[in-house]
Every structure is written in structure tokens, then in C-alpha cells.
């Protein structure tokens with residue numbers, strides 16, 4: 543085998559309940575992840591070992607919307623970090639070229655970097671024939687970032703701890719979404735910092751039973767009413783113009799309207815595929831977003847789509 547390509551999904555958070563800051567600077571969460579059909583692709587290609595190059599060389603292209611500004615191409619890229627960690631963990635590492643095809647918005651609150659890390663783990667484990675159990679892979683992912691384990695499993699799942707301890711949620715519905723993208727991202731750390739400023743008395747996070755019953759019944763209207771994101775006021779405080787984006791989706795009769803994770807991407811739940819197309823058109827026409835993309839959820843996690 544000389545090359546492996548893995549397709550890996552973005553996420554939206556259906557509930558993001560955020561507790562007070564912990565001593566390690568992180569926050570305990572109840573984070574209901576939902577994988578949606580905006581995918582990055584991670585290809586790893588076996589490279590000849592030679593003195594001048596290290597373990598990883600990386601390139602990135604943005605296939606659908608020139609989406610690579612802000613993506614580091616050095617060892618700090620999360621996909622490169624994932625490959626280094628996997629090599630250290632398994633002793634199976636050999637030089638690779640990584641090609642990222644970015645479709646998930648960068649620094650958009652949809653976990654694109656985490657998705658690439660998860661994709662790189664699966665692609666390199668496959669290329670190297672590394673016999674890593676599922677639990678070890680999940681632990682390695684969790685160590686790389688709070689959001690990295692989820693795109694390995696996909697679907698819908700509750701993340702506790704700092705978001706990395708996953709329990710799958712059986713989900714019966716197919717949900718139609720619109721994502722309004724911003725031209726510039728928001729830093730996750732800055733949004734949590736603003737949350738601490740706005741909510742110095744944050745309570746311990748709790749799972750929302752209305753959201754869980756909506757997911758169990760597959761009722762999109764109930765799901766729309768139950769969407770909650772504790773980080774939304776912080777994202778709006780740092781980026782007040784997002785209010786107009788959310789209002790434009792509300793005016794187009796979205797069932798639910800929410801900032802995705804730490805933002806600035808805004809997510810709109812639609813009744814069906816036609817309603818999603820209508821909301822996306824209204825958002826584009828409003829001028830209150832850079833782009834509006836239609837997607838559905840949930841979808842599976844990291845999947846090998848090509849091996850040569």
C-alpha cells in the first residue's frame with residue numbers, strides 16, 4: 543500500500559453546556575456533537591526516507607471555497623501532530639506526505655482541524671498497518687484536542703469531561719442544516735475566555751432531557767426548539783454582527799438557530815431539504831454571511847475512501 547485517503551466530517555454542537563473554568567484552564571462540558579456532511583479529505587502518501595525531510599510534509603488545498611487561509615503547513619498543523627503522536631505510540635512510523643482537502647471552514651467552530659487530525663490518525667494507522675485498538679486510538683485522539691475523538695466515531699454523541707469522553711446517542715432522524723460561514727474565524731480559547739468574563743458564576747453543566755427526547759423521536763421541530771449553546775453569548779459579544787446572521791435565518795423560518803461551537807459559523811436547522819435551500823438563499827441574499835452551505839446529519843465518522 544502506498545496511499546490512503548480518509549473522508550472526515552465537520553460537527554455542529556446541538557447542546558454545549560459549559561461549566562466553570564477548571565484549574566487546568568479547561569471547562570467541563572456537556573457537549574452534544576452531531577456530525578454533518580461537510581467533509582475534509584486527508585490523503586497520506588508513503589514517501590522515500592531521506593536526510594533532508596522529517597516524518598511529515600504537508601500541503602492543503604480548499605476545493606470548494608478557497609478555504610486554506612489560516613491553515614498552518616508546518617509541524618503545528620493538527621494532522622501533522624497526529625502523525626507524530628501515532629508514530630511515537632506505535633513504533634510503526636515511516637515518512638509520509640499529507641494532502642489536506644479543506645471544505646470545513648477554518649477556525650469556524652466546526653472542528654475542521656480536529657477532523658483532519660482524526661483523519662490523519664486513521665489514514666496513517668491503515669498505511670502503516672499499525673494494530674491499534676479502537677480505545678487506544680480514541681485515547682490518542684483525546685490527547686491531541688478536546689474535539690479530536692468525536693470525528694473518529696461520527697454520528698451523534700455526548701462528550702463529557704472537556705468534551706473528549708464520548709457516549710454515542712442513538713439518533714433516528716435525518717436533519718437538514720444550513721451553515722452560514724464568516725470570512726474570518728474566532729479563536730476557541732478567546733471565546734472560552736469571554737465566556738468566563740460574562741459568566742463568572744457558571745453552574746456545572748447538565749444534559750438537557752428535552753434535547754435527548756427530541757433526538758430519540760427524530761422530531762426536527764422539537765430538536766430546533768431544544769438547541770442550546772452556552773458559548774453563543776460570548777461569540778456574539780466578540781462578533782456582534784452575527785446577530786444579524788442569526789436573525790436572517792430566523793426570518794427565513796429556520797426551526798432552530800444557533801452559533802456552532804465557539805463560532806463564528808451559524809447553524810440553521812430546516813424542516814426538510816427544500817426549506818434548507820430556501821434558508822440558504824435567504825442568507826446569501828441578506829448579505830449577512832460570506833457563504834451559506836447546505837448539509838445533512840448525522841453522518842458517519844472518519845472513513846477510508848481510497849487505498850492504493
Ligand SMILES: C[C@@](CO)(OP(=O)(O)O)[C@H](O)COP(=O)(O)OP(=O)(O)OC[C@H]1O[C@@H](n2ccc(N)nc2=O)[C@H](O)[C@@H]1O
Nearest residue numbers: 567568569651652653687688689704730731734803804805
Ligand atoms: C468549543 C468546541 C466545542 O465542540 O469546539 P470548536 O467550536 O472550537 O470547534 C470545543 O470544546 C473545543 O475543542 P478543541 O478545539 O479541540 O479545543 P482544545 O484544542 O482542546 O482547546 C483549545 C482551547 O479551548 C479552551 N477549552 C477547550 C475545551 C474545553 N473543554 N474547555 C476549554 O476551556 C481552552 O482555552 C483551550 O486552550
Ligand SMILES: Nc1ncnc2c1ncn2[C@@H]1O[C@H](COP(=O)(O)OP(=O)(O)O)[C@@H](O)[C@H]1O
Nearest residue numbers: 613619620648649650651652653654655656658
Ligand atoms: N488541519 C487544520 N485545519 C485547520 N486549522 C488548523 C489545522 N491544524 C491546525 N489548525 C489551527 O487551528 C485553528 C482552529 O481551527 P479549526 O479546527 O478549523 O477551528 P475550530 O477550533 O473553530 O473548530 C486554526 O485557526 C489553525 O490555526
